[in-house]
Amino acid sequence: MIVCNSIKVNNRWFLNTISTPCCNDIALKEKNLMSTLFHDRLAHISMRTVRQMKKLGCVEGLPRDADFPDIPHCRSCTLAKSIHMPFMPALRQVACAPGDVIAVDLMGPFPLLLDKFSYAMIILNHFSSLVAFIPLKSKSDVAKHLKEWLVQFANIAHTTVKRVRTDNGGEFTLSFLLSFFKEKGIVHERTIPYEHHQNGKVEQTNRTLAEAARSIMIRANLPPTFWTYTLRHVAWVCNRVLHAKDNITPYEEVIKQKPSLSVLCVFGCKAFIHNMTQRKI
Structure with missing residues (x-):
């Protein structure tokens, strides 16, 4: 058995051992x-x-x-078992005022509904958790309705919108909308594709709205065609219930008035329409 060999280089011998498994x-x-x-x-x-x-x-x-x-x-x-790396802590600034961060996301497409809407835009105010539900006929309506909502929100909340956070969808990158952002000095933050956690707060809001809407529809025995009506109702309620922040409702945080629930009824309950067009006995 060979234990080692040697090599001669410039009149010097170098020992080269051969390792054998023990x-x-x-x-x-x-x-x-x-x-x-x-x-x-x-x-x-x-x-x-x-x-x-x-x-x-x-x-x-x-x-x-x-x-x-x-x-x-x-x-x-x-x-086969690889998973996403743990998310790094958010480095973005925390919202300290109603106009600091507005997050936007889309829901849909929906199946055939009573009101013929195919999509919905969810707008979330990070500071107050105020949520807006805007049904849309198509994605091309996003820019128009988002611009209108931002102007209205700035007037009602007496604030200036500083940042709008969306994904990279084409409906959020139209020149018409980008020009509006530039004109108003709004920073448009766009998330990386497939990194939903970067806009996680509005993503979670979408889930909360959808879960509540499904619960209501099951309880009221309503068909799926009432989906947008139910979601609009859930968004209205969410703005008028207590959130963890400051023990105050999102409605009061922005509007500066306590909301009233006196007109609130169970969604899907029996209702009667008073017909004023004809006077009948």
């Missing part, structure tokens, strides 16, 4: 092979589960002399 290395390799074999057989479960199965004796067919050490690396598991 018994421990060979044994460890055999154990890893056994772990890999049963890892593949058992649908890529963890070796901890296999060791627990062997210890409890809950199955037959596992080698009694195998220790099943953890596998150093399984390429298939790495590719």
Whole structure:
């Protein structure tokens, strides 16, 4: 057996040893092979589960002399079970006034509805959590309605809108809308594609509205064609219920008046229309 060889360079001999695997290395390799074999057989479960199965004796067919050490690396598991890296803490400034951050997102397309709307725009004021629900016939209506809402909000809240946060959808990048932002000095923040957490607050609002709307429709036994009517009602209610911030409703935070629930009825309840066009006994 060759233990080493040497090379002569400039009248000097350099010793080159040949490493040979020791018994421990060979044994460890055999154990890893056994772990890999049963890892593949058992649908890529963890070796901890296999060791627990062997210890409890809950199955037959596992080698009694195998220790099943953890596998150093399984390429298939790495590719198949990969997840998104943890989100970094938000570096954007926190909203300190009603006009600081306005987040916008779209819902839809919807199936055939009674009011013929196909989409809806959700506008969320970060500071107060005031939400606006605006149904749309098509995405091309986004720029017009968003501009109108921003002007109206600035007048009602006596503030100046500083930032508007949207995704990179084409409906938010029309020259008409971008020119309006530039004219008003509004910073347009656009999120990276597929990074929904960057506009997570309005995304969560969408989910909250949808869940509440589904609950109401199930309770009232209403068909899906009432979807936009229900969402509009939920948005109205959300603006008039307490939020965690400052123990105040979003409506009062912006309008500076306490909201009244005196006209609020159960959505879907029986109602009667008083016909004033004809006087009948």
